[in-house]
Amino acid sequence: MTNIILLGPPGAGKGTQARRLVEERGMVQLSTGDMLREAMSSGTEMGKKVADVMNRGELVTDEIVIGLIEEKLGAAQGTGFIFDGFPRTLPQADALGKLLARTGQKLNAVIEMRVDDEALVRRITGRFTCGDCGEVYHDETKPVKEAGKCDECGSSNLKRRADDNEESLKQRLMEYYKKTSPLIGYYYHAGDLFSVDGLAEIDEVAAQMAAVLDQQAG
Ligand code: ADP
Ligand code: ADP
Numbered sequence: 001m002t003n004i005i006l007l008g009p010p011g012a013g014k015g016t017q018a019r020r021l022v023e024e025r026g027m028v029q030l031s032t033g034d035m036l037r038e039a040m041s042s043g044t045e046m047g048k049k050v051a052d053v054m055n056r057g058e059l060v061t062d063e064i065v066i067g068l069i070e071e072k073l074g075a076a077q078g079t080g081f082i083f084d085g086f087p088r089t090l091p092q093a094d095a096l097g098k099l100l101a102r103t104g105q106k107l108n109a110v111i112e113m114r115v116d117d118e119a120l121v122r123r124i125t126g127r128f129t130c131g132d133c134g135e136v137y138h139d140e141t142k143p144v145k146e147a148g149k150c151d152e153c154g155s156s157n158l159k160r161r162a163d164d165n166e167e168s169l170k171q172r173l174m175e176y177y178k179k180t181s182p183l184i185g186y187y188y189h190a191g192d193l194f195s196v197d198g199l200a201e202i203d204e205v206a207a208q209m210a211a212v213l214d215q216q217a218g
């Protein structure tokens with residue numbers, strides 16, 4: 001079992017790389033963003049509570065996201081977990097450490113995806129996803145082959161996220177620098193940190209990640 005965290009600002013490419021690892025290695029992607037959006041679209045009490053916070057680009061409470069991860073960790077089966085967009089605060093990182101220890105698991109690597117802010121604006125404002133299979137696209141760097149249709153599943157249900165605008169991105173970046181970037185130091189001191197060049201092409205980023213994973217597998 002190989003358990004990893006993908007760490008990086010909004011638009012760094014976490015979801016894109018996580019989906020590849022699911023396909024190529026049979027790992028399980030645990031994206032708190034996806035879980036929260038699911039709760040919003042199914043209209044649960046929790047979903048209603050977090051909608052405004054998410055649209056503003058602020059973080060939802062640690063309690064909510066830790067609860068979500070706890071729920072999924074027990075149920076999922078695979079060759080390891082990819083934590084995508086979690087943890088995002090120091091209390092979340094502590095909670096994850098405890099959860100893994102309690103279930104006799106460990107973290108193999110924390111992969112920091114390095115990008116610069118300027119690239120993130122283009123990444124976020126060009127992003128769209130398939131509402132049916134979850135494939136992630138980009139107007140310029142990863143367009144669909146046939147207009148309006150998902151390459152993977154043929155669906156025409158292509159969507160843009162409500163929070164993928166410059167205003168919300170500004171807030172999300174501020175949250176990232178204030179609350180999430182301290183995790184880089186936290187995991188560096190724990191000896192778990194690896195970095196990849198998130199500005200490279202998707203295949204090249206995937207190759208850099210594969211090198212880390214093959215070295216840390218166990
Ligand atoms: P991105 O792919 O742009 O990094 P996500 O889909 O991971 O964004 O997250 C979208 C939003 O969901 C965040 O802006 C935040 O409001 C909320 N969210 C997701 N994960 C967490 C988390 N671990 N802690 C707090 N809020 C979260
Ligand atoms: P995150 O999950 O970190 O928020 P995504 O994986 O959703 O990031 O990627 C954000 C946007 O950037 C998407 O539109 C995606 O297609 C595009 N993208 C991802 N990785 C790369 C890359 N290495 N080069 C160019 N575009 C990329």
Ligand code: ZN
Binds near residue numbers: 155
């Ligand atoms: Zn699709």
